[in-house]
Amino acid sequence: MSMSHAQTLEGYNFAYLDEQTKRMIRRAILKAIAVPGYQVPFGSREMPLPYGWGTGGIQVTAGVIGQADTLKVIDQGADDTTNAVSIRHFFARTTGVKTTERTEEATIIQTRHRIPERSLSEGQVLVYQVPIPEPLRWLEPRETETRKMHALAEYGVMHVKLYEDIARFGRIATSYAYPVMVNGRYLMSPSPIPKFDNPKMDNMPALQLFGAGREKRIYAIPPYTKVESLDFEDHPFEVQKWDDCCALCGAQDSYLDEVITDDVGGRMFVCSDTDYCEDRRAQGHFGPLGQAAE
Amino acid sequence: MSIDINATPLLSVQNLGKDYGNLVACTDVSFDLWPGEVLGIVGESGSGKTTLLNCLSAQLAPSRGAVVYDTRIDGPREIFEMTESERRLLMRTDWGLVRQNPRDGLRLGVSAGANVGERLMAVGARHYGDIRAEAANWLQKVEIDVGRIDNVPSTFSGGMQQRLQIARNLVTEPRLVFMDEPTGGLDVSVQARLLDLLRGLVTRLGLSAIVVTHDLAVARLLAHRLMVMRQGRVVEQGLTDQVLDDPQHPYTQLLVSSILQP
Amino acid sequence: MNAAIIPMIKAEGIAKTFVLHNQGGQRIPVFSGLDLTVNTGECVVLHGPSGTGKSTLMRALYGNYLVGGGAILVRHGDGWVNMSRARPQEILSVRKHTMGYVSQFLRAIPRVPALDIVAEPLVALGEDETRARIRAGELLSRLRVPESLWTLAPATFSGGEQQRVNIARGFVVDFPILLLDEPTASLDAKNRETVTDMISEATARGAAIVGIFHDEDVRNQVVTRLYDIKAQEQAA
Numbered sequence: 001m002s003m004s005h006a007q008t009l010e011g012y013n014f015a016y017l018d019e020q021t022k023r024m025i026r027r028a029i030l031k032a033i034a035v036p037g038y039q040v041p042f043g044s045r046e047m048p049l050p051y052g053w054g055t056g057g058i059q060v061t062a063g064v065i066g067q068a069d070t071l072k073v074i075d076q077g078a079d080d081t082t083n084a085v086s087i088r089h090f091f092a093r094t095t096g097v098k099t100t101e102r103t104e105e106a107t108i109i110q111t112r113h114r115i116p117e118r119s120l121s122e123g124q125v126l127v128y129q130v131p132i133p134e135p136l137r138w139l140e141p142r143e144t145e146t147r148k149m150h151a152l153a154e155y156g157v158m159h160v161k162l163y164e165d166i167a168r169f170g171r172i173a174t175s176y177a178y179p180v181m182v183n184g185r186y187l188m189s190p191s192p193i194p195k196f197d198n199p200k201m202d203n204m205p206a207l208q209l210f211g212a213g214r215e216k217r218i219y220a221i222p223p224y225t226k227v228e229s230l231d232f233e234d235h236p237f238e239v240q241k242w243d244d245c246c247a248l249c250g251a252q253d254s255y256l257d258e259v260i261t262d263d264v265g266g267r268m269f270v271c272s273d274t275d276y277c278e279d280r281r282a283q284g285h286f287g288p289l290g291q292a293a294e
Numbered sequence: 295m296s297i298d299i300n301a302t303p304l305l306s307v308q309n310l311g312k313d314y315g316n317l318v319a320c321t322d323v324s325f326d327l328w329p330g331e332v333l334g335i336v337g338e339s340g341s342g343k344t345t346l347l348n349c350l351s352a353q354l355a356p357s358r359g360a361v362v363y364d365t366r367i368d369g370p371r372e373i374f375e376m377t378e379s380e381r382r383l384l385m386r387t388d389w390g391l392v393r394q395n396p397r398d399g400l401r402l403g404v405s406a407g408a409n410v411g412e413r414l415m416a417v418g419a420r421h422y423g424d425i426r427a428e429a430a431n432w433l434q435k436v437e438i439d440v441g442r443i444d445n446v447p448s449t450f451s452g453g454m455q456q457r458l459q460i461a462r463n464l465v466t467e468p469r470l471v472f473m474d475e476p477t478g479g480l481d482v483s484v485q486a487r488l489l490d491l492l493r494g495l496v497t498r499l500g501l502s503a504i505v506v507t508h509d510l511a512v513a514r515l516l517a518h519r520l521m522v523m524r525q526g527r528v529v530e531q532g533l534t535d536q537v538l539d540d541p542q543h544p545y546t547q548l549l550v551s552s553i554l555q556p
Numbered sequence: 557m558n559a560a561i562i563p564m565i566k567a568e569g570i571a572k573t574f575v576l577h578n579q580g581g582q583r584i585p586v587f588s589g590l591d592l593t594v595n596t597g598e599c600v601v602l603h604g605p606s607g608t609g610k611s612t613l614m615r616a617l618y619g620n621y622l623v624g625g626g627a628i629l630v631r632h633g634d635g636w637v638n639m640s641r642a643r644p645q646e647i648l649s650v651r652k653h654t655m656g657y658v659s660q661f662l663r664a665i666p667r668v669p670a671l672d673i674v675a676e677p678l679v680a681l682g683e684d685e686t687r688a689r690i691r692a693g694e695l696l697s698r699l700r701v702p703e704s705l706w707t708l709a710p711a712t713f714s715g716g717e718q719q720r721v722n723i724a725r726g727f728v729v730d731f732p733i734l735l736l737d738e739p740t741a742s743l744d745a746k747n748r749e750t751v752t753d754m755i756s757e758a759t760a761r762g763a764a765i766v767g768i769f770h771d772e773d774v775r776n777q778v779v780t781r782l783y784d785i786k787a788q789e790q791a792a
Binding site: 328331486487489490493497515518519532533535536539540542543544547548551 | 575576577578615619620621622644645647648665666667668679680
């Protein structure tokens, strides 16, 4: 669906933010791209939704979106959840830009807590919504101290957390927002994506941008950058695995959501990435419940 | 047979002083410290000894003077002319700092093993099994039951916390350890155990140490040399047994005569 | 074959006065203008009534007391160290390698067993701990300290037992110089005899010994020369 600019909301600038603000955001983004993984402070604006609902991601998208772009918005992998729909409509009404649910058609993908299963390509931009940008925050509450730690690359404490996990649980228990080392220099929180998605970040052809509205930080990973998940030599990084496949499309390589189907313990697993699942079914792949669902 | 005495001091302090506005916290402090030596700094509250220790250990920038440390790689370097990054690295590897209250020197929410292993991880250790084994080794050395390696220090007694703090500092085999009243606040029997441990570690590891204490018995036991401070100045310094048995300065004589004899 | 006689201690023109600042600056002169040379193979006994400064002189030789004026030269390795002027590091080196001291009182360190207290000077010189403990045990046995006491800290020992631990510690290393301050003070006849033998053996191996002996018998057996402090002072 797309609207011409004439049909967009009257009285609002293109993409809601004024041009000076967008310029400020772009400067922050350029700085972030120049120093991969480094958190750049920016003047986060009041947006028409509260903190914690994606204001950072929205400001980043607003900063980069242009008339020729095609926008996809997902929330936990799905295009049709309330928040994804709201944000997509927001941009449609303030920019008139074309929107889509198909990953390969989008030029900008704003996401909350997932990376699309389908590999992204050069020229695409992935915008992550980030709640807490500082990966060291749990260990060191002082901002003055964490800034120093980043400046001096004092990251030993991050391994302390992983050590504690292994000591307590026998394995590294962190399963989302799993800390990564970007370009061999900055420790970064990838936002609360499942660790399943971490490997996708490494050497990705697309540009990855991260926006935290409440914390007022923007960071970035330029295309084809090294991104490594932290681990120990004798406890290497591992992604989640399921015993089941997707009930609808039969996929065994995508991140699965558990769906409770009744109140007597019935459940099924389905792809979190709705577009990916639909695409597979369109190509004739079905899981145990797939054909019945069609 | 010639017996070598080191040519270069490990730490060389020249005319060190720290003011707070008009208040002179310490001034005119100069001394050299050689490898394997323990220097005791004694004096009553308000003598400036803790301020001095904080300046020496780079916690506080002095108002004047120099602190020159003989680094392993670059030779003698003035501490406050280093970059902050270099100083912080020094404090994590070559130096140790044992604070009076162990809770200030430990991560209370993290297990004993992680507390000891942190410095190793900070300098690049990446093998969990090795780190854990090294941590267990050090817990043994400071006489903490290895079975408590996964317990958090908030469940430890004061004496255990202090020993854990020592292990945490010594794991990277520092050459110089700063201690601020290491036995302060501990029971007498716990003190004895800790002092014995410190003595043993200092001798076996060839550590140098600067120990601030108001307790002359602790100084006699641990220190080779003593510096007596009063109102921010060093009034007497020398061999420990000489300063305590043949004190020259009136204040030192007063201090020594005030020791309670059991 | 006669070993060469080498001076090990050369004290020249030394003086000691205590100033008690907290008692109105009261001055207590002990001695002045003393010269003392001690050679290898000698056992020089400091002689004189109480209060003439025998212990003070000995402590000065050890670097435990300062002296006002003069020099105390001690042969250390191939050179000389002036104990009255040397850096603490040098004095500690002399005490570690060259000069042993048996004082009247044992400083019992909490928790350290007697065997380790005796072995410590050897371990400090780099000797293997096990071998050091064996040697320490030999000395304690010779001094009739029961083995049951070896693993205990000496704080609770009797005066005589503590003294024997002290002596063993002083003799565990074959120091070129030995200072002995009333080493037989709390001992019975048998142990006095053992200590006398140990001192004679040390003299025979060429140690330079300075001693203070209250007991005349012991003194007469070990002495090679008497040094009367008062007489020496007047002669100066």
